[in-house]
Each structure stands twice: as structure tokens, then as C-alpha cells.
Amino acid sequence: xPPSSPNFSSSVKLKYVKLGYQYLVNHILTLTLIxxxxxxxxxxxxxxxxxxxxxxxxxxxxxxxxLCCSFLxxxxxxxYFKSKPRTIFLVDYACFxxxxxxxxxxxxxxxxSRLILKDKPKSVEFQMRILERSGLGxxxxxxxxxxYIPPTPTMEAARGEAELVIFSAMDSLLEKTGLKPKDIxxxxxxxxxxxxTPSLSAMVINKYKLRSNIKSFNLxxxxxxxxxxxxDLARDLLQVHxxxxxxxxxxxxxxxxxxxxxxRAMLLPNCLFRMxxxxxxxxxxTSERRRAKYRLVHVVRTHKGAxxxxxxxxxxxxxxxxxxxxxxxxxLMAIAGxxxxxxxxxxxxxxxxxxxxxxxxxxxxxxxxxxPKWKPYIPDxxxxxxxxxIHAGGRAVIDELxxxxxxxxxxxxxxxxxxxxxxxxxxxxxxxxxSYIESKARMRRGDRVWQIAFGSGxxxxxxxxxxxxxxxxxxxxxxxxxxxxxxVYIPEVVKL
Amino acid sequence: xxxxxxxxxxxxxxxxxxxxxxxxxxxxxxLDRHMEKNHLRVVCYYKGPxxxxxxxxxxxxxxxxxxxxxxxxxxxxxxxxxNDKGHWMIKCNDAGVRMVEARAKGNVEDWLGSVxxxxxxxxxxxxxxxxxxxxxxxxxxQVTEFEExxxxxxxxxIHLLADPTCAxxxxxxxxxxxxxxxxxxxxxxxxxxxxxxxxxIPNHKPYTALIDHYNFSLHNSxxxxxxxxxxxxxxxxxHMVQACMDMTQSSTATPNKPSPSPFxxxxxxxxxxxxxxxxxxxxxxxxxxxxxxxKVLGLHKAFFGNCMIYNKVHxxxxxxxxxxxxxxxxxxxxxxxxxxxxxxxxxxxxxxxxPISPLMNSCDLICSNLEVVDIxxxxxxxxxxxxxxxxxxxxxxxxxxxxxxxxxxxxxxLGRVAMVTLPEDEVxxxxxxxxxxxxxxxxxxxxxxxxx
Numbered sequence: 001x002p003p004s005s006p007n008f009s010s011s012v013k014l015k016y017v018k019l020g021y022q023y024l025v026n027h028i029l030t031l032t033l034i035x036x037x038x039x040x041x042x043x044x045x046x047x048x049x050x051x052x053x054x055x056x057x058x059x060x061x062x063x064x065x066x067l068c069c070s071f072l073x074x075x076x077x078x079x080y081f082k083s084k085p086r087t088i089f090l091v092d093y094a095c096f097x098x099x100x101x102x103x104x105x106x107x108x109x110x111x112x113s114r115l116i117l118k119d120k121p122k123s124v125e126f127q128m129r130i131l132e133r134s135g136l137g138x139x140x141x142x143x144x145x146x147x148y149i150p151p152t153p154t155m156e157a158a159r160g161e162a163e164l165v166i167f168s169a170m171d172s173l174l175e176k177t178g179l180k181p182k183d184i185x186x187x188x189x190x191x192x193x194x195x196x197t198p199s200l201s202a203m204v205i206n207k208y209k210l211r212s213n214i215k216s217f218n219l220x221x222x223x224x225x226x227x228x229x230x231x232d233l234a235r236d237l238l239q240v241h242x243x244x245x246x247x248x249x250x251x252x253x254x255x256x257x258x259x260x261x262x263x264r265a266m267l268l269p270n271c272l273f274r275m276x277x278x279x280x281x282x283x284x285x286t287s288e289r290r291r292a293k294y295r296l297v298h299v300v301r302t303h304k305g306a307x308x309x310x311x312x313x314x315x316x317x318x319x320x321x322x323x324x325x326x327x328x329x330x331x332l333m334a335i336a337g338x339x340x341x342x343x344x345x346x347x348x349x350x351x352x353x354x355x356x357x358x359x360x361x362x363x364x365x366x367x368x369x370x371x372p373k374w375k376p377y378i379p380d381x382x383x384x385x386x387x388x389x390i391h392a393g394g395r396a397v398i399d400e401l402x403x404x405x406x407x408x409x410x411x412x413x414x415x416x417x418x419x420x421x422x423x424x425x426x427x428x429x430x431x432x433x434x435s436y437i438e439s440k441a442r443m444r445r446g447d448r449v450w451q452i453a454f455g456s457g458x459x460x461x462x463x464x465x466x467x468x469x470x471x472x473x474x475x476x477x478x479x480x481x482x483x484x485x486x487x488v489y490i491p492e493v494v495k496l
Numbered sequence: 497x498x499x500x501x502x503x504x505x506x507x508x509x510x511x512x513x514x515x516x517x518x519x520x521x522x523x524x525x526x527l528d529r530h531m532e533k534n535h536l537r538v539v540c541y542y543k544g545p546x547x548x549x550x551x552x553x554x555x556x557x558x559x560x561x562x563x564x565x566x567x568x569x570x571x572x573x574x575x576x577x578x579n580d581k582g583h584w585m586i587k588c589n590d591a592g593v594r595m596v597e598a599r600a601k602g603n604v605e606d607w608l609g610s611v612x613x614x615x616x617x618x619x620x621x622x623x624x625x626x627x628x629x630x631x632x633x634x635x636x637x638q639v640t641e642f643e644e645x646x647x648x649x650x651x652x653x654i655h656l657l658a659d660p661t662c663a664x665x666x667x668x669x670x671x672x673x674x675x676x677x678x679x680x681x682x683x684x685x686x687x688x689x690x691x692x693x694x695x696x697i698p699n700h701k702p703y704t705a706l707i708d709h710y711n712f713s714l715h716n717s718x719x720x721x722x723x724x725x726x727x728x729x730x731x732x733x734x735h736m737v738q739a740c741m742d743m744t745q746s747s748t749a750t751p752n753k754p755s756p757s758p759f760x761x762x763x764x765x766x767x768x769x770x771x772x773x774x775x776x777x778x779x780x781x782x783x784x785x786x787x788x789x790x791k792v793l794g795l796h797k798a799f800f801g802n803c804m805i806y807n808k809v810h811x812x813x814x815x816x817x818x819x820x821x822x823x824x825x826x827x828x829x830x831x832x833x834x835x836x837x838x839x840x841x842x843x844x845x846x847x848x849x850x851p852i853s854p855l856m857n858s859c860d861l862i863c864s865n866l867e868v869v870d871i872x873x874x875x876x877x878x879x880x881x882x883x884x885x886x887x888x889x890x891x892x893x894x895x896x897x898x899x900x901x902x903x904x905x906x907x908x909x910l911g912r913v914a915m916v917t918l919p920e921d922e923v924x925x926x927x928x929x930x931x932x933x934x935x936x937x938x939x940x941x942x943x944x945x946x947x948x
Binding site: 099100101103104105106107108110111112114115137138139144147148149152 | 506507508509510511512513514515516518559560563575589590591592594631
């Protein structure tokens with residue numbers, strides 16, 4: 001089409017200009033170093049060995065000076081290596097695959113909703129509209145206690161669900177890694193809404209007969225981003241304890257949190273949250289260097305709790321009838337956007353290539369000095385990462401982030417498909433997404449992964465991993481039996 | 497009392513393990529729609545396995561296998577909606593079936609020793625159609641574990657979707673999945689086949705008796721709820737059924753006639769006995785028989801849907817209390833219910849469909865032949881066959897109903913079980929009838945004289 005061809009050719013030209021600029025700035029050191037090295041080499045060759053020897057003798061180094069210099073070099077090198085933070089490896093992880101008998105198709109969910117909320121048709125309508133637009137599929141699972149009519153969320157049922165999820169994930173992890181329970185030095189369990197006494201971490205220690213001097217932690221109440229908080233905690237602990245293994249168990253127990261009232265803002269989690277869990281093995285042992293899947297590069301945590309609106313936007317409270325539920329405010333997406341911006345500002349300088357940082361800096365200076373009306377430059381994070389794992393909190397969250405970070409459909413495919421197949425599994429959803437990418441055989445050595453999670457508080461946490469070895473599509477795992485069906489097309493509205 | 501004996505643990509919805517392809521609908525045939533007002537209930541009793549399992553273990557296994565078998569029966573997990581013509585059809589929306597779990601005190605043998613209709617019906621859950629049928633489950637399963645050993649499995653469903661043959665087929669499929677064995681006959685959900693054009697005989701005189709009977713029922717179905725019905729179960733051993741068949745043959749004029757089938761003999765027997773009980777002076781009661789027409793129509797035996805046809809047996813010109821003549825009359829009617837006649841009926845029904853479906857069992861005494869059901873080969877636990885089975889086709893409003901089906905294999909190939917539903921006083925009289933007592937039936941379930 002003639003009218004757009006000048007546009008097309010100019011955009012192609014612009015693309016090449018951009019590529020050239022990026023290559024130049026990112027490899028500036030190499031590009032300046034090579035000519036210098038070449039010049040020195042030519043000079044050395046020109047001078048010849050005798051002249052070099054004369055030059056050396058003219059410097060009049062004596063033994064003491066040489067020894068001091070070498071000691072200095074060795075000293076600096078030692079200090080450098082000692083103070084370098086230990087490399088944290090992610091050896092392997094296992095996700096819980098819910099049994100098919102716990103499946104909740106849309107029709108069953110709506111029927112139960114109607115049977116339980118018999119005299120509140122408006123609430124039922126609301127739930128139906130949410131479900132239609134949720135992006136969930138027909139294979140997501142709820143724990144057995146919620147399948148009853150009426151649901152029976154007793155503490156015993158909650159413990160039952162916790163045992164099912166956590167022990168399955170742990171068994172799977174121990175089998176995959178060949179780890180012996182006695183070799184676990186650090187155990188961190190995070191489950192936001194169910195916190196019995198003794199804690200879930202004590203439950204794990206009891207079941208697997210872990211060592212008595214284990215360092216165990218149980219994080220509760222920290223929302224959907226608690227998985228990355230656990231990773232951060234494990235990282236800090238692994239800096240202090242050499243040669244250790246850390247196991248993280250991330251899950252969310254749905255049974256006690258099924259909202260039984262009819263306040264709209266609180267019915268939303270019922271429609272989206274589903275059963276899921278993951279167990280991860282981190283290690284700082286150099287022996288794991290070979291077989292570890294990923295290396296932890298950065299963890300960045302941002303907390304917007306200082307702002308009152310952010311603090312109250314995801315709030316657990318009782319409704320007028322005394323039912324406890326989690327109420328989500330309408331400004332949730334705006335606050336999430338703010339938190340993300342904050343997080344990006346911190347993580348940007350750590351991960352972005354020099355070209356993007358330079359552009360950002362120039363635009364920033366330009367806005368401050370020349371013209372505040374310049375659009376702020378949004379760095380292109382696709383340059384920094386090959387894969388993105390966005391917490392599958394809901395369709396709106398994924399859409400928002402896709403827009404903000406200018407990601408393509410393929411980048412967010414892992415998140416969308418995890419939401420479709422497993423629903424919102426809270427802190428473990430990042431691991432299902434990572435498993436999806438691996439099952440699609442897209443993970444290659446050197447690829448960088450960015451995991452972003454949002455949580456109540458309001459928090460935005462990110463973790464950056466670098467792939468250690470090319471990963472073959474696994475034969476087991478939560479996606480093993482259905483990966484061939486994915487990606488599926490998820491319509492905007494599913495007619496129920 | 498009875499209420500304390502059964503403790504309901506929970507009610508839940510069980511869905512299939514694989515999701516159903518969205519957008520599937522299953523139309524219901526005209527024979528299905530005719531049975532809308534009735535519902536079926538089936539109860540199977542099993543002895544407990546040796547080596548007691550924990551309470552609830554077997555229920556859990558059954559629930560998991562139920563999920564698996566439902567993948568093959570998408571019709572059962574769907575819901576009723578009305579199509580453009582106002583007819584019922586199934587939307588296969590993957591909603592699931594309701595399952596009730598219960599515990600009962602004592603063991604299954606003791607229960608069977610003192611069971612009656614009221615108590616047996618507590619073992620199979622049923623809910624009448626809601627005002628909005630879209631959220632109403634068409635099938636209900638109940639698993640009752642007996643604390644001291646034994647298991648009772650109850651299945652109930654609206655007759656609109658299934659007749660006793662396919663309800664039994666489902667139970668067999670479920671049992672096979674629990675074991676686990678390969679399901680021997682996956683169900684067929686195709687619609688009833690239309691008449692094949694090549695088969696129309698020129699100048700074919702339609703067999704109007706079937707059509708007349710259905711026409712009559714359509715216009716005369718007025719349920720009378722005056723008398724309270726009760727049900728008893730009588731078991732006839734192999735010898736006794738043989739004796740009955742011999743008796744029906746003893747005074748036939750033509751010795752070359754083939755001997756009556758067990759159904760014809762027993763149906764004749766009940767016809768005669770119940771007529772006596774109702775103190776009819778002249779001749780025999782109005783009776784209809786109900787047969788499974790899968791074989792006659794050439795359908796696969798795994799055809800899922802209603803395929804039981806009713807026909808009236810004529811009692812004119814029969815002396816009362818003559819068993820042989822009664823059985824012969826029944827035999828004649830059975831022989832006349834051939835493929836052509838049934839196809840004529842189906843065509844007539846499709847053209848003359850009334851908006852209100854009738855109650856097929858509200859005018860006559862109905863005698864149903866359920867001999868094709870193979871319930872006794874359903875083993876949920878290895879090598880454990882059901883020790884007793886009961887069928888109910890509810891609701892019975894008219895004169896009464898007799899269901900005849902095979903006895904457990906231990907009783908011999910001719911052994912039969914008959915479940916008789918009549919007003920209570922008549923049942924008591926029936927149990928004392930001389931002719932019936934000649935065949936010494938064992939009363940498996942009697943009348944409970946002490947009401948709760």
C-alpha cells in the first residue's frame with residue numbers, strides 16, 4: 001500500500017538506528033578497549049623484545065617493590081572474592097498438581113453459588129459476570145471442603161488441604177532433586193491466610209523428620225507476593241550460612257477463606273482463588289553449580305504501605321453479617337500501577353542495558369531542564385529479560401502490566417495460561433508460570449527471567465533469575481498432560 | 497428409630513475428570529419426553545470386604561471412580577433446558593451430579609432382614625425438580641457405608657433421561673471403573689433411529705394397539721392419591737419359576753405352542769392374584785406390560801435413553817383365575833410388539849405430542865419386564881457381587897406396579913425377583929393369596945407394620 005510505505009521504510013530505518021545505538025552503547029567498553037589493545041600490541045611488536053627488556057630495566061624495580069606489589073594484588077583479590085555475595089542457585093522446584101476430582105467447572109461453581117446464596121440473586125449475577133471475564137478455564141481446582149453443599153470450612157479440612165498440597169509438592173521436590181530431608185538446613189513456608197499452631201513449617205518438619213537444628217520460618221499474612229519475600233529471606237540466610245540448602249514452600253490454603261457472605265467486594269476472591277502450591281530448593285553449595293536450573297541475580301522489594309490508600313486497598317475484615325472476607329477496593333489497579341512504577345525505578349538501573357539507562361537519563365535531564373512536557377521515557381524491559389512471569393492475580397493485572405511494560409502476547413502467555421489452567425494460586429503462581437515456560441522448551445542457558453508479584457500491603461516484589469543450563473521439556477510436572485493443548489485462545493467473555 | 501440409623505455425612509457435587517467440550521446439546525427422543533413425570537431409583541447392597549478398611553475409604557474410592565466414569569456420560573452431568581419447540585433437551589454444561597454420603601449403624605445383612613419401603617428409600621437420595629431446572633441435578637448418587645460391614649449404593653434419576661436398563665448400565669460402568677477394569681460397553685447416545693425407508697412394507701397395516709394404548713393414557717392419566725402405596729419384594733427360586741411356567745402350559749389346547757417365558761408366567765401370576773386381591777367379580781384387571789425394546793428395534797444394548805414401551809393386555813374373554821390363559825394373553829401381546837409396531841408408535845407420538853406429558857402408570861396395573869438388566873455383574877469390590885438389588889419406578893399413582901428382574905445368579909438362571917407396589921391393605925392380602933403362596937416366594941422386603 002503506497003501511502004504507508006514511506007512510513008514503513010522510515011520505521012525500518014528507525015529500527016536499525018535503534019539497534020545500532022543499542023549495540024554501540026551496550027558494548028562501549030569493548031569497543032573502546034579493542035582499539036587500545038590493538039594499538040598497544042602494534043607498539044609492542046614494533047618495539048621488539050630487546051627494547052622492552054631495556055624499558056623494564058629502566059624502571060629499576062627491586063625485589064621489595066615487586067613483592068609488595070604482588071602482595072597488594074593478592075590482598076585486593078582476596079578481599080574482592082571474600083566480600084562477593086555467595087551465588088544462590090535454584091536447584092529445582094516442584095509444583096503441586098491438583099487431582100482432577102477437585103475440578104470446578106463454571107457450571108458447578110455457579111450452581112453452588114445459587115444454592116448457597118438462594119435469596120441473593122444480585123450477588124450470584126455479580127459472581128457470574130466476574131467468572132465470565134476472569135480468564136479462568138474449566139480445569140481449575142478447589143479443595144474438597146468447598147465442594148460440599150453447603151461448604152464446610154473447618155480447621156480440620158484446612159489442615160487436610162495443607163497436608164495434601166504441601167506434602168505432594170515436597171515429595172515431588174525431594175524426588176526430583178534427590179535431596180535427603182536431613183540435608184535441609186533452612187525451611188521457609190509462606191501461606192498468607194491460614195496460620196495454625198503449630199505452624200505449617202512445624203507440620204513439614206514433623207512429617208519429614210527434619211533436623212532439630214533446622215532454621216525454620218513461617219511467613220503468614222504477607223499476601224500473594226510472599227513467595228518472593230521468602231526467596232529474599234532465603235537469600236539473606238544463605239549469605240550467612242555457608243554450604244546450605246534452603247527449601248521454600250509457597251502456597252495458599254483456600255478452605256478457611258471461602259467467603260460465605262454476599263458483600264460484592266469480598267466475593268471476588270472466591271471466583272479467582274484456586275488450590276495450588278510449590279516447593280523450591282535453593283542452595284549456595286558450589287557442588288550444585290552444575291545441575292542447578294537458575295541463578296538468583298536480584299530481588300527487589302517495594303512496599304507502599306506508608307500510603308493509607310495503598311494500605312487499605314486489600315483488606316480482610318468482617319462484613320455486616322459477621323462473615324470474614326477480603327475486600328478489594330476499586331482503586332486496586334491504580335495502586336498496583338504505582339507500586340510497579342516504584343519497583344521498576346529501583347530494578348531498572350540494576351538490569352537494564354546501558355543503552356536504555358542512558359536514554360532514560362537523557363530524557364530525565366531533558367524533562368527537568370529543558371521541557372517538562374516531554375513524555376517520560378519508559379525503558380524497554382524486553383531488552384533486559386527474555387521471559388516474564390507476572391503473578392496471575394487476575395486478567396486485569398496481566399492486561400495492565402502488558403500495557404505498562406509494552407509486552408507482546410508471547411511474553412505474557414505464561415501468565416495468561418497459568419491463570420486459565422490453575423486460576424489464581426496466589427504466591428505459587430509464579431512457579432507454575434516458570435514451569436509453563438520450561439514445558440514449552442523455551443528456556444535456554446543465559447536467559448533472564450523476571451518474576452513480578454503484587455500483594456496486600458501494598459507490595460510489589462520482583463526477582464530476577466538467570467538460567468544456568470538449557471532445560472529440556474520435563475516429562476512430569478503440572479503441565480505434563482496438558483501442555484500440548486496450550487496456548488489456548490481465551491475469549492474476552494465466556495458465555496455461561 | 498429409622499431416622500437415627502442413617503447419618504448423612506455430606507452432600508456434594510461430583511464432576512467428571514475431563515472437561516466437556518462446551519456447546520454440546522443432547523436432544524431427547526419422544527419416548528424420553530413421555531416419561532418426564534416419573535423418576536427411577538435403584539439400590540444395590542454389597543457385603544463388606546474382609547479386612548476392614550477405614551470408614552470412608554471405600555466412599556472416597558467410589559467418588560474418585562465416579563468422577564472418572566462421568567467423563568463417558570456427559571449427558572448425566574448436563575442440565576435440562578427447553579429448546580425452541582418447548583421440548584426438554586440436555587445442555588452438556590459439565591455441572592456434575594449430586595452425591596450424598598451416609599453412614600448407617602449395624603451391618604448390611606441385619607438391615608436387609610428388617611427393611612421396608614420407607615427405610616430403603618432413605619438409602620437413595622432424590623430431589624424433585626426445582627422451579628428452575630437449570631440448577632437441578634438430574635442424577636443423584638448415594639453411598640451408605642454400614643458401620644459393621646456392608647455398603648449400599650443408591651442411584652436415582654429422572655425417567656426423562658434414563659430407563660432402568662441404562663441406569664443399570666451406568667452402575668456397571670461405574671463398578672468397572674472402580675475395580676479398575678476396562679469399561680466393557682461405552683454408552684451410545686445417538687437418537688432413536690428413524691424408520692429405514694427400505695423396510696416399509698407396501699400396504700402395511702399399522703399395529704394400532706400400541707398407539708391406541710398410548711392415546712388412551714394421554715387422555716386418561718389422572719393420578720389418584722387416595723391410597724398409600726407400599727412396596728414388597730418377592731423372590732422366586734429357579735424351581736418355582738419353572739413350576740409356574742409349567743402350570744401355565746398345563747391346560748393349553750395346542751401342545752405345540754412354545755412355552756411361556758418366565759416374565760409371561762410371572763406376569764400372568766401377578767395379574768391373576770392382584771385381580772383376586774382387588775375383589776374383581778368379572779374377569780381380570782386392566783393391565784399393561786412394559787418391555788425393553790432395544791433388541792426389537794435393533795439398537796445396541798448400550799443405547800442410553802428411554803426404550804421401554806408399554807402395551808395393554810386384553811382381558812376380554814378370559815376367565816378369571818385362569819393362569820394359563822392370562823399368561824397366553826400376555827405372550828400374544830409381547831409377540832405383537834415388533835419393530836414395525838414400535839416405529840409406528842414413535843411416529844405417531846412425534847406427530848401428536850401433547851404439551852403435558854402423561855403419567856404412564858396411573859391407570860392400569862403395570863408389569864415391567866426388566867430382565868435385560870445385568871445388575872448382578874456389577875462388582876465394586878473385587879469378587880463381591882450385590883447381594884440384593886431393588887428397583888423403583890416412581891411415582892405409582894394408579895392401580896399398582898410390578899417390576900420383574902433377575903435374581904442373583906446363585907438362585908439359578910430362572911430365578912426372578914418381583915417388586916410389587918400396591919395400596920397397603922392389598923399388599924397384605926396379596927401375601928396371603930393361595931395361588932401366590934403355591935410358588936413359595938421368599939419375602940425379601942415386607943410391609944413394616946410399625947410406622948415411625
